[in-house]
Amino acid sequence: MTDFNSFDELRAAIGTEVGTSEWITIDQERIDRFAEATGDHQWIHVDAERAADGPYGATIAHGFLTLSLLAPITQQVMVVNARMAINYGLGKVRFISPVTVGSRVRGTVTLDSVTDVPGGVQAERTVTIAAEGADKPACVAVSLVRYLS
Secondary structure (H helix, E strand, O other): EEEEEEEHHHHHHOOEEEEEEOOOOOHHHHHHHHHHHHOOOOOOHOOOOHOOOOOOOOOOOOHHHHOOOOOHHHHHHEEOOOOOOEEEEEEEEEEOOOOOOOOEEEEEEEEEEEEOOOOOEEEEEEEEEEEEEOOOOOEEEEEEEEOOO
């Protein structure tokens, strides 16, 4: 975990890899809960029998489930001493390879930029989520967060 005690400390880290999260297991229960929460019950995610004969040999996590892991990943990797942090949005997002059920994933956070905004700063971070043993990342996303003083 990297603690940034000021916006100046955050600015000093621009261009660096801030850290890597712990492993997160993607089990079928997590996938099913995500399907319930979003209404996305596509068979490739929730029908283990059918998915066994599909292109990946098992169910896979929803791309947006993988993307939703940005919150716990970045919270494990970095904290900024601010009154509050607000997700401002996303830049480019790519789902490069599937995350099969039973996989473990973790994310690496790189701080791309820090710009002044009214009441604080906006940080642009690239988060690369990789499944254990995979040749390519599962997801690469640019995350924008505002830290307000």
